[in-house]
Amino acid sequence: MDKIELIGFVAGILVAISLLPQVIKSWKTRSTKDVALSWSIINLSGQILWIVYGVYISSTSLVVMSSIALVMNIFMVTLKLRFG
Amino acid sequence: MDKIELIGFVAGILVAISLLPQVIKSWKTRSTKDVALSWSIINLSGQILWIVYGVYISSTSLVVMSSIALVMNIFMVTLKLRFG
Numbered sequence: 001m002d003k004i005e006l007i008g009f010v011a012g013i014l015v016a017i018s019l020l021p022q023v024i025k026s027w028k029t030r031s032t033k034d035v036a037l038s039w040s041i042i043n044l045s046g047q048i049l050w051i052v053y054g055v056y057i058s059s060t061s062l063v064v065m066s067s068i069a070l071v072m073n074i075f076m077v078t079l080k081l082r083f084g
Numbered sequence: 085m086d087k088i089e090l091i092g093f094v095a096g097i098l099v100a101i102s103l104l105p106q107v108i109k110s111w112k113t114r115s116t117k118d119v120a121l122s123w124s125i126i127n128l129s130g131q132i133l134w135i136v137y138g139v140y141i142s143s144t145s146l147v148v149m150s151s152i153a154l155v156m157n158i159f160m161v162t163l164k165l166r167f168g
Binding site: 004007010017022026045049052 | 088092094097104113129
């Protein structure tokens with residue numbers, strides 16, 4: 001992997017895992033009052049389309065990273081609906 | 085633009101603008117207690133790398149969408165630091 005592809009790869013990893021601390025925080029505090037539900041839903045819709053696009057263009061990185069983000073968004077939507 | 089590229093384009097737009105309702109909510113409510121600062125900072129770091137990567141591979145879409153997400157993340161970090 002050359003330097004440029006490595007930058008892209010690290011970028012994707014960072015963006016994909018960025019939601020993890022938010023999910024952990026919401027899970028621990030049981031409070032999601034300040035989190036916008038529409039944010040998670042719009043992001044989730046985008047991730048589903050990224051996966052479809054990734055499968056079509058045969059981009060493993062895109063499919064893997066969008067899947068990670070999708071799972072975390074599903075957690076966030078569930079936590080938001082549960083804790084309000 | 086063919087159908088597949090359109091799917092990728094819409095996916096990018098959705099993910100890029102998804103933070104907007106969160107920024108608006110945090111701005112209006114002046115409350116970001118339930119928002120994890122580390123989420124915004126990790127995501128922001130990833131968007132900066134996406135822009136670098138996008139410039140290198142000459143992907144206008146990637147640069148534009150990451151820039152939109154970057155600006156919204158800067159807003160989120162600022163709001164979080166301001167309102168705690």
